[in-house]
Amino acid sequence: MRKVYLVGGGPGDPELITVRGMKLLQQADVIIYDRLVSRRLLAYAKPGAELIYVGKEAGRHRYTQEEINRLLVEKAGSGVVVRLKGGDPFVFGRGGEEVMALRRHGIEVEVVPGVSSAIAVPALAGIPVTHRGVASSVTLVTGYTAERRIDYASLSGDTVVVLMGVRSLKKIAEEMMHTRSPETPVAVIEKGSMQSQRVVTGTLADIAEKAERAKLSPPAVTVIGEVVRLRREFL
Numbered sequence: 001m002r003k004v005y006l007v008g009g010g011p012g013d014p015e016l017i018t019v020r021g022m023k024l025l026q027q028a029d030v031i032i033y034d035r036l037v038s039r040r041l042l043a044y045a046k047p048g049a050e051l052i053y054v055g056k057e058a059g060r061h062r063y064t065q066e067e068i069n070r071l072l073v074e075k076a077g078s079g080v081v082v083r084l085k086g087g088d089p090f091v092f093g094r095g096g097e098e099v100m101a102l103r104r105h106g107i108e109v110e111v112v113p114g115v116s117s118a119i120a121v122p123a124l125a126g127i128p129v130t131h132r133g134v135a136s137s138v139t140l141v142t143g144y145t146a147e148r149r150i151d152y153a154s155l156s157g158d159t160v161v162v163l164m165g166v167r168s169l170k171k172i173a174e175e176m177m178h179t180r181s182p183e184t185p186v187a188v189i190e191k192g193s194m195q196s197q198r199v200v201t202g203t204l205a206d207i208a209e210k211a212e213r214a215k216l217s218p219p220a221v222t223v224i225g226e227v228v229r230l231r232r233e234f235l
Helices: 019-027 065-075 095-104 117-124 166-176 207-213 226-234
Strands: 003-008 030-033 050-053 081-085 108-112 138-142 159-163 185-190 198-203 220-224
Touching: 003 019, 003 095, 019 081, 019 108, 030 065, 065 081, 065 095, 095 108, 117 159, 117 185, 117 220, 166 185, 166 207, 166 220, 185 207, 185 226, 198 207, 198 226, 220 226
Parallel strands: 003 081, 003 108, 030 050, 030 081, 138 159
Antiparallel strands: 159 220, 185 198, 185 220
């Protein structure tokens, strides 16, 4: 039987992978993994497992998405094949494209959801994305806009969580100030869930300058909304 397991590795801390995901890692004959996957997770692979790195970042792609799709099709049937992705495969992880490519070739896919950094990283930094009386809705959006333009000014939701947006922070903040107060609180969380995590807080008016001064770099999660103020009480 040709089958691939599409596994979410969680937000970074290897202890945050699901039990099902860990069991599959330990059984895997082939593990095809992304840049944001904790290398400590790979230590759970059994001896002799084939480890294939297909990480991508802006401007530097070891494999294109089409090449990754072909690799998955090629490796399917080579024992237990795990496609290990950071966070959750279906939250800006292009997991849907990989499922569709495998299905077109008659290959079975089992999706193992992961803990998404969009929710977990703010929580671990002391910021709940919803809170009664403060925020009853959340909008998730990507800050990587190469494929289509996003109208940040029109985003709804009491809380807005931006993934992959640290390099576009100035533009995002400027656009959002067309419809939100410049004093709207913002937090940028670098390397969330890891021991090296850093958090910079500010407002839409000054967060880009503060993040630049702190030299924050990807991966980072940006939280915009009144829930950011709760961090003072939660930590």
